[in-house]
Amino acid sequence: MKGTSRPAPSFKLSSPFLSISTAHGEKTLTAPRTPSMKFKDDRFDPRSNNVNDMVAVLDNQLYIGNSSAAKSTKLLSAHGVTMLIDCSDDLLETTIKYHRIELKDNNGEDISKYFDSTNSIIRDEVHINCGRVLVYCTAGISRSVALVIAYLIKESGMTLRQAFLHVHQKRCIIAPNLRYFDALIRYEIETTNQSTMSFDEYVMYYSGAATIDQLKQGHEVISEINTPFSNLVHDLTDKHRNEYETLVQELLKIKE
Numbered sequence: 001m002k003g004t005s006r007p008a009p010s011f012k013l014s015s016p017f018l019s020i021s022t023a024h025g026e027k028t029l030t031a032p033r034t035p036s037m038k039f040k041d042d043r044f045d046p047r048s049n050n051v052n053d054m055v056a057v058l059d060n061q062l063y064i065g066n067s068s069a070a071k072s073t074k075l076l077s078a079h080g081v082t083m084l085i086d087c088s089d090d091l092l093e094t095t096i097k098y099h100r101i102e103l104k105d106n107n108g109e110d111i112s113k114y115f116d117s118t119n120s121i122i123r124d125e126v127h128i129n130c131g132r133v134l135v136y137c138t139a140g141i142s143r144s145v146a147l148v149i150a151y152l153i154k155e156s157g158m159t160l161r162q163a164f165l166h167v168h169q170k171r172c173i174i175a176p177n178l179r180y181f182d183a184l185i186r187y188e189i190e191t192t193n194q195s196t197m198s199f200d201e202y203v204m205y206y207s208g209a210a211t212i213d214q215l216k217q218g219h220e221v222i223s224e225i226n227t228p229f230s231n232l233v234h235d236l237t238d239k240h241r242n243e244y245e246t247l248v249q250e251l252l253k254i255k256e
Helices: 067-071 073-079 111-128 143-155 160-170 178-192 199-206 212-217 219-225 227-240 244-255
Strands: 010-014 017-022 025-030 055-058 062-066 083-086 097-100 133-137
Touching (some): 062 067, 067 073, 083 111, 111 143, 111 178, 133 143, 143 160, 143 178, 160 178, 160 212, 178 199, 178 244, 199 212, 227 244
Parallel strands (some): 062 133, 083 097, 083 133
Antiparallel strands (some): 017 025, 055 062
């Protein structure tokens, strides 16, 4: 109607989806890297068991999963889990060793302050007590993944790229939010004095502009996929590295 202005849409990041909240409700955009509704591989289907299962990241030592897996005494027993590290939204009543991390899955959280303490807890349980640890969050996509990748960098000698690809191979739905991945980039530099994966490279993958196979081949390949888009992403990440909501808005504008 003439003379009536509609409220501007607001954006929020909800890994691994981009959600747009408008006056007419909320719309969720799935990144192109995830097959849309016609799932060629049921590992990508949020209705499949893979989303609920816990998977071994390091055999007989370290597992990753979601809240449903953590609540399954049958599943925990089958894998011999002796400790839970919980960064989900809800407390869990359990009879096995339990460590809770108060962590929200949003771009305002500084997850890096938990890296070293969580690494120590996992290392002691695995190597001193010969136990098995499940790190989990609500969906097993962002928070728990970032903590596990940090452990692999510090304790298993993997680079960030190697750790991300390794965990992705085990659990293909992973997508740490942008701030968490930024923290992992900084942690790799702090821990190993090298940087093997750039922030704009991850944004290319996260936004759906690059596939996991292209990510395996490195930054040069990703930059060549769509040079104008790659250059825009690089400029945006330089400008908005710590303004994640703004970065998402700008990415959505580019993709239109």
